[in-house]
Amino acid sequence: MTEKTTRKAGAPDGWEPRIAAFLCNWCSYAGADLAGVSRIQYPPNIRVIRVPCSGRINPLFVVKALQSGMDGVLVSGCHPGDCHYISGNLYARRKFALMKNLLEYVGIEPDRVHFSWVSAAEGVRFAELLHKVIDSVRELGPATKMIKQVEAVR
Amino acid sequence: MLVLTIAKTELPAFAAAIAKGRRLIGPVEDRMGSSFDEISDPAALRLDYRNTHLSPKGVVFPQCETLLVFEGEEGAEHRPEAPETILFGVRPCDARAISLLDRVFAWEGTDDPYYLDRRAKTTIVALACNEPGAACFCTSVGGDPAGEAGADVLAVDLGEQVLLRALTERGEGLLKQADGVAKASDGDVAAAKEIGDAARGKLSKLPIPTDLGTLKGSFDSELWAEEAMGCLGCGACTYSCPTCHCFDITDEAKRGNGYRVRSWDTCAFPLFTLHGSGHNPRPAKDARVRQRVLHKFLYCAENFDEIFCVGCGRCVSNCPTGIDVRRILARLSQLVSTA
Amino acid sequence: MSQIQDQLRREVAKLLEEKTVDLFLGYEDADLPLKTVARFIRTAQDADRLVWNRSCTANLAALLPQAFKKPAGIRGDWTPPRVGVLAKGCVSRSIVGLIKAHQIPREGLFILGVGCDGMIDRHHATQLLGIAELVEAEIDDGALRLRATGGAERVVDVSDVLADACSVCRFRAAVLADATIGDAPDTQEAAERYASVATFESKEMDERWAEFAAEISRCVRCYACREACPNCYCTECFADETEPKWIGATTDLSDLILFHLGRAFHQAGRCVDCGACVAACPQGIDLRLLNQKINQDVEALFGGDVSVSLDEPEPLCQFRMDDDQDFMTEP
Numbered sequence: 001m002t003e004k005t006t007r008k009a010g011a012p013d014g015w016e017p018r019i020a021a022f023l024c025n026w027c028s029y030a031g032a033d034l035a036g037v038s039r040i041q042y043p044p045n046i047r048v049i050r051v052p053c054s055g056r057i058n059p060l061f062v063v064k065a066l067q068s069g070m071d072g073v074l075v076s077g078c079h080p081g082d083c084h085y086i087s088g089n090l091y092a093r094r095k096f097a098l099m100k101n102l103l104e105y106v107g108i109e110p111d112r113v114h115f116s117w118v119s120a121a122e123g124v125r126f127a128e129l130l131h132k133v134i135d136s137v138r139e140l141g142p143a144t145k146m147i148k149q150v151e152a153v154r
Numbered sequence: 155m156l157v158l159t160i161a162k163t164e165l166p167a168f169a170a171a172i173a174k175g176r177r178l179i180g181p182v183e184d185r186m187g188s189s190f191d192e193i194s195d196p197a198a199l200r201l202d203y204r205n206t207h208l209s210p211k212g213v214v215f216p217q218c219e220t221l222l223v224f225e226g227e228e229g230a231e232h233r234p235e236a237p238e239t240i241l242f243g244v245r246p247c248d249a250r251a252i253s254l255l256d257r258v259f260a261w262e263g264t265d266d267p268y269y270l271d272r273r274a275k276t277t278i279v280a281l282a283c284n285e286p287g288a289a290c291f292c293t294s295v296g297g298d299p300a301g302e303a304g305a306d307v308l309a310v311d312l313g314e315q316v317l318l319r320a321l322t323e324r325g326e327g328l329l330k331q332a333d334g335v336a337k338a339s340d341g342d343v344a345a346a347k348e349i350g351d352a353a354r355g356k357l358s359k360l361p362i363p364t365d366l367g368t369l370k371g372s373f374d375s376e377l378w379a380e381e382a383m384g385c386l387g388c389g390a391c392t393y394s395c396p397t398c399h400c401f402d403i404t405d406e407a408k409r410g411n412g413y414r415v416r417s418w419d420t421c422a423f424p425l426f427t428l429h430g431s432g433h434n435p436r437p438a439k440d441a442r443v444r445q446r447v448l449h450k451f452l453y454c455a456e457n458f459d460e461i462f463c464v465g466c467g468r469c470v471s472n473c474p475t476g477i478d479v480r481r482i483l484a485r486l487s488q489l490v491s492t493a
Numbered sequence: 494m495s496q497i498q499d500q501l502r503r504e505v506a507k508l509l510e511e512k513t514v515d516l517f518l519g520y521e522d523a524d525l526p527l528k529t530v531a532r533f534i535r536t537a538q539d540a541d542r543l544v545w546n547r548s549c550t551a552n553l554a555a556l557l558p559q560a561f562k563k564p565a566g567i568r569g570d571w572t573p574p575r576v577g578v579l580a581k582g583c584v585s586r587s588i589v590g591l592i593k594a595h596q597i598p599r600e601g602l603f604i605l606g607v608g609c610d611g612m613i614d615r616h617h618a619t620q621l622l623g624i625a626e627l628v629e630a631e632i633d634d635g636a637l638r639l640r641a642t643g644g645a646e647r648v649v650d651v652s653d654v655l656a657d658a659c660s661v662c663r664f665r666a667a668v669l670a671d672a673t674i675g676d677a678p679d680t681q682e683a684a685e686r687y688a689s690v691a692t693f694e695s696k697e698m699d700e701r702w703a704e705f706a707a708e709i710s711r712c713v714r715c716y717a718c719r720e721a722c723p724n725c726y727c728t729e730c731f732a733d734e735t736e737p738k739w740i741g742a743t744t745d746l747s748d749l750i751l752f753h754l755g756r757a758f759h760q761a762g763r764c765v766d767c768g769a770c771v772a773a774c775p776q777g778i779d780l781r782l783l784n785q786k787i788n789q790d791v792e793a794l795f796g797g798d799v800s801v802s803l804d805e806p807e808p809l810c811q812f813r814m815d816d817d818q819d820f821m822t823e824p
Contacts, residue, residue: 059758060731060739060751067747068408074822080814090812098761098790100820102754105694105786107702114822128824145702148406148747183624186616186777204626204642207775208713217713218744285642288525288628384531384556389715390775406741417714417742425733437565474721474773475551476523476530 017071017137021046021130022061024054024089027078027119034123042127045134046074053077055088059099062113066146072112072137076129079117089117111136112143155320158335159342162316165309166196168335169279172328173240179213180242181206190244201243201311204287205466209396210244214252214272215259217393218417221268221403225411232413236271240328242279246301246308247292247464249280251396253304257458258399268416277324280305284349286357289467291480294360297464300350310346317346360480361487362451364461368489369452373444377485382443384475385422391469391477392420397450397462400426421445447482497607497675498545501579504605504674506540514577514603516560518553519543526630527615531556545579545675547613547632547651552769553578554587554723558596575601581609583658583767585667587723590763590800593807596726606667608678611652611659613637614768616777618654621647657781658768661686668801687789693782705750711776712749714742718780719756721773724763731755757783762791762809765800 023029029050035042047070051057054077065073075096083089096115104110114133118126160168169178178193181203188203190210220232244252252273259269283290283299292298302308306325310317317338320326329335338346363369372378392398402419406412419426422443427436436442454462463479470478501519508514520529521542529548533556534540561573580588585606591597618639619627625641632638637654639647652660663686665678685691693701716732719725731739732752740751757764757780766788770780791799794817795808 060755063751063754064739067751080816080818087812090814090816091809093816093818094795094809094812095761097794097817097820098787099758101790102758102783102786104698105690105701106705106750106754106783107698107700109698115820116822116824125824129822132824133822146747146750148741148745185620186775187619187622187626188624200624202643203624218742287626287642380533383533386555386717386720386773388717388720388773389713390717390773393713393715394775402742404742406743415741415743417744420715423716425729434565439559471525471528472775474717474769475556476521476528478524478530480524 012142015142017045017134017142018069019046019072019074019134019137020065020070021048021074021076022051022054022057023048023118024056024077024084025050025052026084027082027117028054028076028126030120031118031122031126034120035127036123038123040123040127042130043134045137046130053083053085053088054092055083055085057092057095059095062099062103063146066108066112066143067148069143069147071140071143072114072133074114074116074130074133076116076118079119082119108145109140111140156318156326156329157320157338157343158318158329158332159312159315159338160318160332160335162311162314164334165201165316166199168332169193169199169240169242170196171333172279172331173242176238176240178240178242179210190241199243201281204285205245205248205290205468207468207472208394209251209466209468210241210248211251211255211396211399213239213241214276215255215269215399218415219268221414221416223413224407233268233271236275239272239276240279241276243281243309244278244305245283245466246280246299246303246305247290247297247466248396249278249304250297250301251304251464251466252278254397254458254460254462254464255399256304257460261457277328278305279307279309279325279328282308282310282346282350283353284311286353287467289470289480290357290465291360291467292465293354293357294362295461295463295465298350299353299357300346310349312342312345312349315342317342319346361484362461363483363486363489364451364455366452366455369448369486372486372489373448375489377482377489378444379440381477381482381485382439385439385443385477386475387422387424387439387442388474389418389420389422390472390474391446392422393418394468394472396464396466396468421449443477443482447479447486451483451486494546498543500674501545501605501607502540502543504672505534505543505577506537508577508603508605509535509537509540513575515574517543517577517579518556518560519579520545520549520551520553522546526627527613527618533560543579545607547611548615549581550612550615550656550769550772552584552587552721552723552767553580554584554591555721555725555769557588557591557602557723558726561597561601573598573601575603577603577605580604580606580667580670582662582664582666582668583609583765585669586664586765586800587767589669589803590765590807591723591726592803593800594726599803603672604667604670606670606673608666608673608675609659609662610665610678611655611662612768613651613654614656614659614772617656618649621649621654656768656772657689657779658766658771662766664765664801669803687785689782690785690789693786705782706746708778708782709749709753710746711778712744712753713776714744714749714752715775717773717775718770721769722760723767723769724760725756731759753780753783757787760784761787762795762799762807764788
């Protein structure tokens with residue numbers, strides 16, 4: 001069980017990061033489920049969105065999540081070679097590489113957006129991954145750069 | 155009404171003085187040549203500009219403005235107090251354009267409070283043109299390089315001095331606050347007139363179709379398809395035009411709470427007339443380019459007795475594929491009236 | 494260049510006379526200095542209106558798909574016209590991309606290739622004049638003479654005002670053509686094609702964000718960039734979609750960022766760096782800031798050249814088992 005270790009100075013007391021987790025149905029979502037039935041504890045910071053395949057991930061999902069107030073995004077799919085749809089994750093891998101670089105390039109903190117592979121049998125790995133992701137986002141503090149302002153008056 | 159002169163070097167200080175406690179907006183240098191911006195340091199005011207790449211209409215009609223805020227089923231109008239604004243140094247074409255927008259936003263009893271509030275708080279000091287710009291044609295559409303429509307004060311650059319002519323009560327009130335001014339002499343007034351004449355003389359009169367029958371008859375002409383071939387369907391012309399005023403209203407909501415926004419729209423966009431059913435009465439570019447031109451030269455002429463083009467030439471300069479409204483107007487002028 | 498222009502006019506007149514094409518898409522001089530108009534011509538006589546000069550900046554490929562679409566209001570059968578197009582290097586690459594994306598047919602398209610030494614970015618030239626307006630421009634043997642309002646004159650080297658994209662262009666000749674005019678241009682291997690990316694990347698993260706936000710804040714959502722881009726052929730752009738609503742129609746910074754990040758990302762593996770977006774933007778935003786980063790990554794990570802061969806799928810339409818995944822998070 002993780003402790004609330006480091007928290008960025010200036011983050012309000014009691015603030016916990018909210019992370020959108022896009023998990024592919026066949027591997028990562030099943031892996032998360034396995035963590036659950038195995039009673040492996042992991043922090044409740046993620047909001048899971050199940051997609052059929054990591055290839056379904058539209059880059060707009062990631063930036064839209066950040067715009068909507070999510071502090072971090074995790075995208076996880078099957079390991080290359082194991083995709084239920086044979087090659088969905090292989091096309092996705094290329095998109096993810098470009099996306100990760102582009103977001104960092106414009107100045108979004110690199111630890112806000114994570115990509116990973118987790119298989120259906122990797123309940124423990126899933127929990128460990130989450131600890132790492134959540135801790136890294138917690139260290140960054142609340143996401144502010146992409147948030148839409150309420151008043152849209154120029 | 156007061157007619158004064160002030161040393162040109164004193165003009166920025168004058169602008170700052172009349173704008174005390176108000177927002178001062180004027181032309182500044184920017185990477186596109188010049189643009190209108192809020193000025194905190196009067197030294198940034200650049201009155202040696204020709205014309206800006208975007209018009210100053212955003213001062214009274216912002217690109218994006220919140221109309222109302224809602225929470226669940228409770229909504230409230232969002233109309234913060236409009237700031238008192240001095241719009242300094244606009245060209246007569248742009249000032250005239252604002253007077254045309256005034257007609258639209260207070261038309262037949264449908265007063266637009268958002269526009270009218272801002273407009274009521276905006277005082278316009280226009281700057282006459284000594285030289286026309288490369289694409290200018292104001293005199294062809296009822297304008298003038300020393301035109302007074304829409305302005306509260308008209309400034310004329312005489313060289314060392316600037317003539318300031320009050321045109322409205324409000325303008326007179328501004329001039330009364332000025333320091334270091336002198337009453338304009340007959341010589342100054344004559345010099346200003348000469349400058350106006352010279353600028354006018356440099357503008358060629360373009361053939362502009364004013365016969366509404368001819369314009370109506372052009373609806374099915376092949377010229378639209380030919381002229382529209384290069385149109386990309388972007389909003390560069392509309393967004394830089396000082397008289398274009400179409401807008402879209404959208405809701406920005408999250409879980410039932412949010413705000414309603416008005417933002418600029420353009421009939422050049424293919425989606426502009428797309429119905430919910432999927433039908434689009436203007437499916438192709440020829441119809442859209444035709445609409446844009448006829449709206450300005452026919453439909454507004456019918457509705458307001460005014461051509462809604464002030465000849466600033468921005469659409470010509472800004473169009474990425476070189477669509478030229480002057481060329482279209484010349485062709486329209488050649489059509490024989492069928493009315 | 495005027496010799497090539499003469500050759501162009503002769504060739505196009507011939508194409509139209511012999512009915513090899515029904516329409517030819519080229520450039521015509523605009524009534525303003527350093528500006529051309531994109532023009533479809535139909536008759537051999539009109540061929541004399543076509544020009545080839547340093548202001549032929551528009552990417553004509555953007556206007557091709559609609560030439561092959563059945564016009565609204567036509568009932569029954571309709572045969573698409575045979576369309577000819579003047580294609581400099583970037584235009585030909587966009588054409589290759591559009592053919593692969595099934596947006597234009599290869600048959601019925603006549604590509605007249607022309608070698609290009611780079612186009613002048615009008616904004617670069619006008620920026621030299623500060624606040625004064627450009628009234629006249631003349632090119633004389635590699636020198637550009639500018640005359641501004643107020644009578645001021647400046648003479649610069651054409652190479653000093655070339656479009657940024659043109660300064661680093663590697664594909665100056667058409668990569669696909671049915672016929673070519675002019676001579677093959679000198680190849681250009683710019684030493685640091687992605688120097689602008691390196692410069693931006695060398696800054697601190699928050700500085701990059703501030704600069705990017707400041708640049709993109711100039712956007713007024715006119716979509717000139719999108720419409721000028723040949724790759725933006727979607728009948729419904731994500732920016733206009735309301736179900737789902739990806740972004741609002743506002744000029745709120747986050748909407749602007751989402752639009753430009755989204756659009757840049759949609760070009761990934763397809764952008765040929767023609768610079769049409771930058772040329773079209775009425776606010777002078779450096780849109781290539783984003784595209785160049787993606788282009789550099791595509792080249793570095795996936796190799797190959799984008800939109801050069803009709804047979805090679807675009808980089809994001811293929812994969813390798815050993816594609817890089819160092820960026821992924823391991824627990």
